[in-house]
Amino acid sequence: MSLNPRLVKESFALIEPVADKAAAYFYGRLFAENPHLRGMFPPAMDVQRDRLFGALTRIVWSLDSPDGLAAFLGQLGRDHRKYGVVAEHYTAIGNALLATVRRFAAEVWDAEIEAAWVTAYTAAANIMIESADADAGVSPAWWLAEVIGHERRTPDIAVITLRLDRDLPYLPGQYVTVQTARWPRVWRTFSIANAPRGDRTIRLHVRAVPGGWVSTALVEHTRIGDTVMLGPALGTMTPADSGRDILCVAGGTGLAPIKAIVEHVIGSGLRPAVHLLYGARRACELYDLTDLIRMESAFPWLRVLPVVSEQPGYDGVRGRLTEVMERLRSWAGHDVYVCGPAAMVDDAVRRLQRNGVPLTDIRRDVVHGEP
Numbered sequence: 001m002s003l004n005p006r007l008v009k010e011s012f013a014l015i016e017p018v019a020d021k022a023a024a025y026f027y028g029r030l031f032a033e034n035p036h037l038r039g040m041f042p043p044a045m046d047v048q049r050d051r052l053f054g055a056l057t058r059i060v061w062s063l064d065s066p067d068g069l070a071a072f073l074g075q076l077g078r079d080h081r082k083y084g085v086v087a088e089h090y091t092a093i094g095n096a097l098l099a100t101v102r103r104f105a106a107e108v109w110d111a112e113i114e115a116a117w118v119t120a121y122t123a124a125a126n127i128m129i130e131s132a133d134a135d136a137g138v139s140p141a142w143w144l145a146e147v148i149g150h151e152r153r154t155p156d157i158a159v160i161t162l163r164l165d166r167d168l169p170y171l172p173g174q175y176v177t178v179q180t181a182r183w184p185r186v187w188r189t190f191s192i193a194n195a196p197r198g199d200r201t202i203r204l205h206v207r208a209v210p211g212g213w214v215s216t217a218l219v220e221h222t223r224i225g226d227t228v229m230l231g232p233a234l235g236t237m238t239p240a241d242s243g244r245d246i247l248c249v250a251g252g253t254g255l256a257p258i259k260a261i262v263e264h265v266i267g268s269g270l271r272p273a274v275h276l277l278y279g280a281r282r283a284c285e286l287y288d289l290t291d292l293i294r295m296e297s298a299f300p301w302l303r304v305l306p307v308v309s310e311q312p313g314y315d316g317v318r319g320r321l322t323e324v325m326e327r328l329r330s331w332a333g334h335d336v337y338v339c340g341p342a343a344m345v346d347d348a349v350r351r352l353q354r355n356g357v358p359l360t361d362i363r364r365d366v367v368h369g370e371p
């Protein structure tokens with residue numbers, strides 16, 4: 001049976017508006033039929049439900065671009081090793097998924113649509129299983145890391161240094177998932193804020209957000225000597241290394257992966273002009289400015305421009321980060337890296353495209369923070 005993306009997309013479009021209900025039904029069904037799987041999931045399932053639908057949406061809408069989809073599914077399969085997912089679980093998940101789409105797309109459901117879903121799911125599951133199997137030969141499913149540095153830079157933001165028990169291969173700009181002892185089975189993503197160092201240490205920039213279990217545990221309840229677990233490195237916002245000039249736009253703790261990329265450029269021997277626009281709502285939230293200024297004074301081709309958006313008395317550059325970026329100059333011909341709140345990233349991409357920067361020159365990642 002060959003893949004029929006159109007049938008899958010059309011039926012999925014009926015489910016998207018009722019995603020919450022469909023996800024609740026999916027997990028209800030999964031756990032009713034396979035009670036032993038419940039222990040693999042976090043106690044509170046709300047974020048998990050959003051994740052499931054986020055991933056499913058991305059998969060369904062990418063069915064027409066097999067290369068991108070295979071890369072995404074490959075990463076997903078490798079990342080799922082840390083949950084203890086094995087090949088048999090995919091059958092249980094496939095059955096629950098099929099029951100869910102059958103129910104929520106009942107008005108159009110027929111044998112042809114069912115076959116399209118079975119084919120698509122089987123293909124996707126096979127890619128995930130194969131990539132997990134291949135990864136098992138060369139890489140651990142997860143890493144232990146000891147907290148060796150914990151600096152509270154603002155009441156909400158901590159810069160945390162971890163020492164890993166084994167090498168964790170990653171590229172500058174990538175992120176990892178983190179689990180704390182306080183919240184077993186709850187994993188959240190955080191970008192690695194340094195280029196690979198060769199001493200197994202990495203840094204994370206963490207803002208404790210209201211209702212954010214892991215971020216609050218990391219900022220408020222974590223001490224030097226504590227241990228956390230990490231999953232493998234993920235993400236596609238990695239250095240282009242083209243030698244062209246670079247624009248970096250970092251909002252808040254979105255600075256983390258951008259800083260790793262800038263460190264990489266410093267270490268690469270390339271000397272492009274790098275503009276780093278670093279935005280915060282208030283000056284006191286420019287939590288890493290001292291370090292960035294130190295880097296700027298050591299590397300004259302690096303320009304750091306802090307921008308503050310919500311403090312009228314601030315005597316530096318004030319305004320919306322994306323507007324300041326647009327006003328400053330044309331960025332056509334630059335490699336661009338953007339990270340921060342999702343709305344800021346979208347706005348930056350829109351403005352850049354409007355001003356002649358093609359999408360292929362803009363790198364960003366969709367990373368869901370907490371809650």
Ligand SMILES: NC(=O)C1=CN([C@@H]2O[C@H](COP(=O)(O)OP(=O)(O)OC[C@H]3O[C@@H](n4cnc5c(N)ncnc54)[C@H](O)[C@@H]3O)[C@@H](O)[C@H]2O)C=CC1
Pocket residue numbers: 175190191207250251252253254255256257278279280281307308309310320321322339340341342343344347365366367368369370
């Ligand atoms: N790898 C990744 O994708 C990472 C993503 N993040 C995300 O970055 C965000 C950082 O959040 P906070 O530190 O709380 O940042 P924040 O909410 O304090 O904002 C930071 C900056 O972005 C600007 N901004 C916010 N919304 C904007 C909009 N709609 N248009 C233009 N500018 C806007 C603010 O004015 C400020 O300059 C989180 O959403 C987090 O999930 C953080 C780290 C890594």
